[in-house]
Amino acid sequence: MINQIFVEREIENHHRVKSILERFASLSPIYIDHYGELFNKKNQNFRVQKSFPNLILAKKNNGHVLQAPENFGIGDAYNFYFSHMYNCLYDCDYCFLQGMYSSADFVLFVNYEKFEDEIIEKIKQLEGRKVTFFSGYDCDSLAFEKISGFVEHFLPIFEKFPNALLELRTKSIQQEPLVFKAPIQNCVIAYSLMPGNVAKQLDRKAPSIEKRIKALEYLAKKGWQIGLRFDPLIYGKDWKVLYSDLFEEIFKRVAKDSIHSVTFGPLRFPKEMFKNLVKLNPESKLLSGPLTLRGTKMTYNAEIELEMINFCENLIKSYVPGALSFTCRGDF
């Protein structure tokens, strides 16, 4: 899975680095001064790196907790996001990370304590007001857990601050440490979902939708709050039937009271990012499809977009009338 490991010299003795290196005993680490020596440089081949990714262990020095974009949230007035990792194990056609970074290598920032300090500082500044912290926008929150121990570290922190909500966005069916812990009410496990046959073509390397539903069904039964994230909504032949079947399957298996929130997001790419994505993945059906430039974004035409959101929202409401439902148009 990992081709080579690079470690910033400054953190070579960090306990998290040592334990990660033990897991990859067969790889000799290469010591570097800063992850920027390798990551996101010009003249890198994203597709090759995606097939043979390196792991870079680094220390994040600033921007640990950032304001979420406008129009992005699941009910709270204050929204922040934080990224302990750049890049993801999965290889999804619509993933904005491909357009954002020229590298597919994984950068894991091991100084979790600094993220923790800033999260607590933000919570304290807001003096008990409701705030959501999103994780999983520059990576998948759970997929790398066995190596990163990210969730294991951050859950107990949020447990102490019930007014702060943590969203873990994922496609992973890796459920540790959630299955071994008592659920905490201010953590939402948010699964990215789309019809199974669509995911089969677009979500390369990611677990199938059937497996994702099984995972969220299990976590819901354990008492965890579940977020359903239909972002992006994908258009195609029989899309209404495909989304209807998907919703039916989910609500047949998952107790409605375990659903914390549902969000929909139209397919959208900033124009320049879209160009990069097409260059990297010229054989993608999704990127070759009927997308149009609206303002600065490549999207489906407005009519399709609105029809999809309205259809899906109404259908969700027929299953869970009081569901917290949001449409996300913000970009990370």
Added chain:
Amino acid sequence: MAKGCICWVVALLPEAKPLIEKLEMKLLSRDTLHPIYSNETGTDWLVISGVGQLNAASGSATLYQSCPKANTAIWVNIGIAGGSIARIGELFYINSIRKEHKTRTFYPFIFPNIKIKNASLVTYDSPQKNYNQDYIFDMEAWAFYETIQKRVNREFIAVFKVLSDNSEASMKSLTKLNIFNLISAKLEFLESFRIKAQTLSGDEFRRQSNPEVFDQLINKFHFTFTQTQQLKSLIKRWQVLLPGKSLNSVMENKESAKAILGHIKEILDEIEIDWDET
């Protein structure tokens, strides 16, 4: 399937000779600044750069200008190096390259599942006698990498070095035959690397190539620069959404580039993707 290409940059003729013979390469022209060799199928190109960084940079640039697939080729610098980290004759895959007195380091991509040891390398301007280091040293790799990484992706550049001299066996005792034998002994490994490299290069060449029908259309109608870019993009979309369907019918009765582009776009924008079809 498109064939890949490998560009070998080698300092000395005795280092190059085993490859030239094994890959049946022939000297292309004596007029170039550095001798360039290629095989009949064009899958392997080689330049003999000469010793030192200036020569390595210039030789690499010359080969880049000469090889028609230079952009998508895998670039390999192979040669001898000094050092005491292993016995003479051991081959190393270089994972970091520094230059004497410089802080910048290059980290070449390491192909997966290549079962040889990795090493750090420092490139010097003159032969070294201090072998008591935890790295190996040469006189070309930095300049080779620095020159080529400006032109091709980092994942397409590799450096291999065979240990030729150490504190016990000095450089002065190296003969042409010694050098030839050191590289010859690694041909089996280089061949296995070459197969992987050819595949990667072939894939990249295919990804960057224009579809055949593109040239036909460009030759038949006048497309402006912008229209040419639009045509490329539309043909690629066509091949993805309507695989196997010919574009010839689209050209029928069309008298201008604009009409062709409009017609292709109209057809493509009407398509509802069937996600059940693979």
